[in-house]
Amino acid sequence: MDIETAHTAVFGAGSWGTALAYSLAKAGHPVTLWARREDAAREIAATRRNAAYLPNAELPASLRVTSDLHEAASGASVWLFAVPSQSLRSVATQLADRATEPEAIVSVAKGIENGTLLTTSGVLREALPLAPEARVGVLYGPSHAEEVALGQPTSVVVSIPDLAIAEQVQALFMTPSLRVYTNTDLVGVEIAGSVKNVMALAAGMGDGMGLGDNAKAALVTRGLAEITSLGLAMGAAAHTFAGLAGLGDLVVTCFSKHSRNRGFGEMIGGGKSLEEAADAMTMVVEGMKTTASVRELASRYGIEMPITEAVARVIDGESAPYDEVCSLMTRDPKHEAAHLDGSAFA
Ligand SMILES: NC(=O)C1=CN([C@@H]2O[C@H](COP(=O)(O)OP(=O)(O)OC[C@H]3O[C@@H](n4cnc5c(N)ncnc54)[C@H](OP(=O)(O)O)[C@@H]3O)[C@@H](O)[C@H]2O)C=CC1
Numbered sequence: 001m002d003i004e005t006a007h008t009a010v011f012g013a014g015s016w017g018t019a020l021a022y023s024l025a026k027a028g029h030p031v032t033l034w035a036r037r038e039d040a041a042r043e044i045a046a047t048r049r050n051a052a053y054l055p056n057a058e059l060p061a062s063l064r065v066t067s068d069l070h071e072a073a074s075g076a077s078v079w080l081f082a083v084p085s086q087s088l089r090s091v092a093t094q095l096a097d098r099a100t101e102p103e104a105i106v107s108v109a110k111g112i113e114n115g116t117l118l119t120t121s122g123v124l125r126e127a128l129p130l131a132p133e134a135r136v137g138v139l140y141g142p143s144h145a146e147e148v149a150l151g152q153p154t155s156v157v158v159s160i161p162d163l164a165i166a167e168q169v170q171a172l173f174m175t176p177s178l179r180v181y182t183n184t185d186l187v188g189v190e191i192a193g194s195v196k197n198v199m200a201l202a203a204g205m206g207d208g209m210g211l212g213d214n215a216k217a218a219l220v221t222r223g224l225a226e227i228t229s230l231g232l233a234m235g236a237a238a239h240t241f242a243g244l245a246g247l248g249d250l251v252v253t254c255f256s257k258h259s260r261n262r263g264f265g266e267m268i269g270g271g272k273s274l275e276e277a278a279d280a281m282t283m284v285v286e287g288m289k290t291t292a293s294v295r296e297l298a299s300r301y302g303i304e305m306p307i308t309e310a311v312a313r314v315i316d317g318e319s320a321p322y323d324e325v326c327s328l329m330t331r332d333p334k335h336e337a338a339h340l341d342g343s344a345f346a
């Protein structure tokens with residue numbers, strides 16, 4: 001891939017797809033942004049702004065926008081999927097016939113598909129069977145779109161099985177304000193980046209209930225223990241959970257004012273019903289559906305995930321956030337590193 005001329009198709013014109021398309025275009029790379037609605041594509045193209053999802057970025061004139069999926073894919077060396085994880089399959093399937101064309105296929109959607117329990121690269125491998133598996137991966141890490149659009153320093157990680165391709169994608173996305181690392185532990189990066197949304201819902205509930213910094217620090221730490229134990233059981237490398245997709249993304253999502261997952265949790269913790277909170281959201285809250293998938297994965301791999309269970313019970317309307325805090329605090333005593341020594345949470 002010639003980094004200077006490589007054309008990227010960004011599928012999904014929400015906040016993250018728009019921010020990444022903006023970053024690439026501003027760096028001088030050819031980019032086409034696909035929006036599923038024709039009116040949205042027309043408005044973005046005409047105003048050079050995505051008023052609904054990322055109003056602060058003025059999109060370069062070079063950035064093409066279309067609602068025609070095949071037009072967006074045409075001639076692209078990199079396919080970047082930026083639609084919600086539960087919609088990824090339906091979008092990718094439409095491109096199945098031409099999946100041999102791109103040199104890299106990258107998901108930035110963070111979630112675990114309901115039913116199949118697949119991570120997003122797994123969904124792409126199934127939806128695009130003609131694509132060589134070594135070219136399919138993810139770009140994850142602590143990266144709120146609003147800050148990327150402002151050029152605030154941000155570091156992310158690209159994970160694609162073929163390291164040479166990962167390094168090309170790394171070079172393509174690198175700018176002075178967007179630093180990209182590589183990591184070949186795809187399952188670890190995806191589990192870390194997806195399960196953190198469950199923890200961010202819990203962090204937000206704590207914020208809504210007025211819990212303090214001690215509680216948030218404990219949640220992040222024990223949340224990371226849960227994520228790590230699930231990831232290790234699924235074959236991930238331990239170092240990933242201390243990296244950008246692990247600790248990095250967990251911290252930013254649990255603390256940031258920009259996080260939709262944390263914000264949604266805050267409304268629930270503050271006493272809003274699930275319906276009221278959903279009505280107040282205009283953007284995707286991935287953790288809501290991913291929680292059910294993570295709960296099933298925990299059961300499949302025999303991993304105890306008490307925070308995930310607590311979030312799932314609140315989402316299912318089986319209990320209230322404060323009751324779950326009390327239950328978590330009064331569980332049986334444990335060794336802090338039980339999840340690392342193979343004895344699991346006996
Ligand atoms: N925002 C961020 O800072 C970051 C987001 N991510 C991840 O990126 C993914 C996308 O999130 P984000 O851009 O923030 O989401 P937004 O809620 O900002 O936008 C969602 C976008 O997806 C489109 N969309 C929704 N449903 C479908 C569908 N069924 N088919 C096709 N397109 C659809 C929406 O189109 P329409 O307007 O027509 O509904 C909209 O363009 C998520 O997995 C998220 O976790 C990752 C890192 C950072």
Ligand SMILES: O=C(CO)COP(=O)(O)O
Nearest residue numbers: 141142143144259260261
């Ligand atoms: O993944 C993200 C930041 O890295 C975005 O998180 P939210 O979806 O909670 O806003």
